[in-house]
Amino acid sequence: MGIFESPSTRGPARLRELLAGPGPVLAPGAYDALSARLVEAAGFDAAYMTGFGTTATLLGMPDVGLLTATEMIGNAARMARAIDVPLISDADTGYGNVINVVRTVQEFERAGVAAIHLEDQVAPKRCGHMSGKQVVAVSEMTEKLQAAVAARQDPDFVLIARTDARAVEGLDAAIERAGAYRDAGADVLFVEAPQSEDEIVAVAEAFPDAPLLFNWVERGMTPMLPLERIAELGFALVLFPVATLFSATAGMQRYLGELRRAGTPLGALDDATPFDDFTDLVHLPEVRAFETRITEG
Numbered sequence: 001m002g003i004f005e006s007p008s009t010r011g012p013a014r015l016r017e018l019l020a021g022p023g024p025v026l027a028p029g030a031y032d033a034l035s036a037r038l039v040e041a042a043g044f045d046a047a048y049m050t051g052f053g054t055t056a057t058l059l060g061m062p063d064v065g066l067l068t069a070t071e072m073i074g075n076a077a078r079m080a081r082a083i084d085v086p087l088i089s090d091a092d093t094g095y096g097n098v099i100n101v102v103r104t105v106q107e108f109e110r111a112g113v114a115a116i117h118l119e120d121q122v123a124p125k126r127c128g129h130m131s132g133k134q135v136v137a138v139s140e141m142t143e144k145l146q147a148a149v150a151a152r153q154d155p156d157f158v159l160i161a162r163t164d165a166r167a168v169e170g171l172d173a174a175i176e177r178a179g180a181y182r183d184a185g186a187d188v189l190f191v192e193a194p195q196s197e198d199e200i201v202a203v204a205e206a207f208p209d210a211p212l213l214f215n216w217v218e219r220g221m222t223p224m225l226p227l228e229r230i231a232e233l234g235f236a237l238v239l240f241p242v243a244t245l246f247s248a249t250a251g252m253q254r255y256l257g258e259l260r261r262a263g264t265p266l267g268a269l270d271d272a273t274p275f276d277d278f279t280d281l282v283h284l285p286e287v288r289a290f291e292t293r294i295t296e297g
Helices: 010-021 031-040 051-059 070-084 098-110 138-151 171-183 199-205 227-232 243-262 267-273 275-281 285-297
Strands: 026-031 047-049 085-090 115-119 159-161 188-191 213-215 235-241
Touching: 010 026, 026 051, 026 070, 026 243, 031 047, 031 070, 031 275, 047 051, 047 070, 051 243, 085 171, 085 275, 098 115, 115 138, 115 213, 138 159, 138 171, 159 171, 159 227, 159 243, 171 188, 171 213, 188 213, 199 285, 213 285, 227 243, 243 267, 275 285
Parallel strands: 026 047, 026 235, 047 085, 085 115, 115 159, 159 188, 213 235
Antiparallel strands: none
16 A cells, blocks of 8 residues: 555455455454554455454553444554555444444444454443453344444445354354344354354354354463364454464563663564664655655656
């Protein structure tokens, strides 16, 4: 993407092409424009805006429903503008009732996002791998999904329905909910936090013809299956939501620890990105070229 350009309008269509492909789409988590650009630079076909990471980096707080729709959409817009690959975003519970969901969908579309996932938790929600979750009635969630389908302007905009019912009502109820959400118009089904490989298999077998999302949460409640097994089970999309955030945190902790111990960061610089490499990543050469073209004619 050139500097100062708007996000691509082909994001939703491109994501649908990827989801229809022969293997799972891998979408590493990102939490700001820089981390999204790193995902793209590493060669991935899609990026995922994690609500967990967005809350941690914007507020320094846990993912317990503290961010507003405006804050989430603003972050998504900055991230979508920084990359050419499709951006998938956490949209929590839709931030209200069916009318609020309409605005949520349309604002995420305007932000340049290719897909969002909506979940059936009671607001304020919690991270899907935390305890203490509650879920709304199936009818409330299906109405939200119907509103989301009616609200989208681009028919390719991908709506992902997430159910957190496994932790509250059990796996069978979660699968039943996912089926109702598919019937309400969801494009991709997301059964959050199955707790064994057998449960993952049960989800896959329940929906052999529906695109499914696998949430590969690092050291979460769900077994961390090899990609080959996930592909074998037919999952279309795999999110890796938090390892980028955890890796960045560990890197900064190492740097700060060395600086505190030694008074300078010399002992930690071998793992740091060189200055010129970083400025290339954030498109300094393109900015300079643009500036020169404008000012020197």
